[in-house]
Amino acid sequence: MSQLSKYNIQLKKLEAFFGEKHKNLINQANIHPQTADCVDNYVTQRGIPYKNTYFLTRCKIYLKAFCEEIRHKPFLQKTLATISRFYFARRVKMALIRPDNALEQTWIQKCCCRFMCKGPIPRHVAFIMDGNRRFAAKKHVERIEGHTRGFDKLAEVLKWCQDLGVEEVTVFAFSAENFKRSKEEVESLMELARHKLALIMQERDQLKANGVKIRVIGELKQLPEDIQNMAQEVMSITKDHARCCLNVCFAYTSRHEMVQAMKDISLRLRNGTLQEDQITDDLFGKTLQIPSVDLAIRTSGEIRLSDFLMWQCSEACLEFTDALWPEFSIWNFYAAILKYQYFIAAKKS
Incomplete structure (x- = not known):
């Protein structure tokens, strides 16, 4: 028997x-x-x-x-x-073992998520998604494949943030300085952006179910006209979603954002809607397009902000991990959350 x-x-x-x-x-x-x-x-x-x-x-x-x-x-x-x-x-x-659904957590990951939720959770997390090209070189594939894997990783990371209750996520997708790269690479990145924006528009029901609001922020006039139109449509589709906000910084630099904020304040002074004694650092921060950051994470081992959210990160907890962005794991993310919780506890003591 x-x-x-x-x-x-x-x-x-x-x-x-x-x-x-x-x-x-x-x-x-x-x-x-x-x-x-x-x-x-x-x-x-x-x-x-x-x-x-x-x-x-x-x-x-x-x-x-x-x-x-x-x-x-x-x-x-x-x-x-x-x-x-x-x-x-x-x-x-x-x-x-990873579940069949790549976005589904394993049992031990769910336990860790519940454990993390017992402590303070950052309201706003920012990511500098660095290391796509180095990942491509490491795997001996084309650069665009590295960027594609990087875009795919973003959906996974956003799910991790939602599971923890993070309200706002900002990602540095494309710097205005990246236009200085080779014409072939820039065109490949623009084509990838078209593809991903088209996918987002096709999955509008899923975005609505998850309550994800998407904002594309940066010098959008530098982008091809069709990408500008697609970005505007994505923002229009998701503008009423309220569970989580995803800020995609595209053709973005922090200096440009701060210059635009200064111009807005100057215009209000000339119009008489703002008095000089009302200008404070708090007002300047509110004039920026992106609010203050609680936790900023940069991958690939580089220890710099690279002109990303310089004002917003002035009081943030900064985490620099050696993992390349496409290889960034949930354990790297949880390590950053633990560092943030220690950072908050140290500030209170």
Whole structure:
């Protein structure tokens, strides 16, 4: 008799012993009896997907329903030992395996997320997405492939921020200084921007469901006219979304943003809507397009802001990680959040 058959018999004994109530609980949880040695074959034959909630629910129900009685029943003790060995071995393995959905967190990542939420969470996180070209060189692929992987990483990072309750995310997608790069690379980046903006417009229902508001900020007049129009349409589509705001800095420099703020203040002075004694650093900060940053993260090991949100980052927690942007992981992100929480605690002490 196979292990699986023996295990099924033990399960039936358990169900008979504890009655229909606990049997119904087991059935509702979609529990399929398996032993450690039979798991792979069983799943392959029956097409049962590995789900973290499946293993967690299974263990909880067994322990809650049977723990007290097992002490007095030898065959139940053996069954629990089998369940426990199987449960913990599979939980450790499944905690480290990425789910089929790339945006879905593993079990251990969800635990870490809940742990992080017990402390202060930054309201506004900024990312300098550096290292795309170095990633391409490292992987021996074309530069545009590195930039494509970088854009794909952005969706993943935005999901991490939403899971933690971050209200605003700002990313440095393209500096105005990048127009000085080779014509071929700039044209490739513009084509990539067209493609990604088109995808965003196609997924407007998903954006609405997630409540993501998108703002494209920078010297947009330097961009091709069709990209300007697409950016305006994306902003129009998402302007009423309120759960999370994504600021995409495109053709952006902090100096240009500050110059524009100074011009706005000067215009208000000439119009008489603002008095000179009303000009403060707080007013200047509010005149800028992007609000103050709580946590700024730069990838690739470079330790500089590169003309990105220089005013807004004056009191922010700064994190510089060696990971290239396409390789930036959720653990790098959690490390930055922990640093921010330590930073806040140090300020209060």
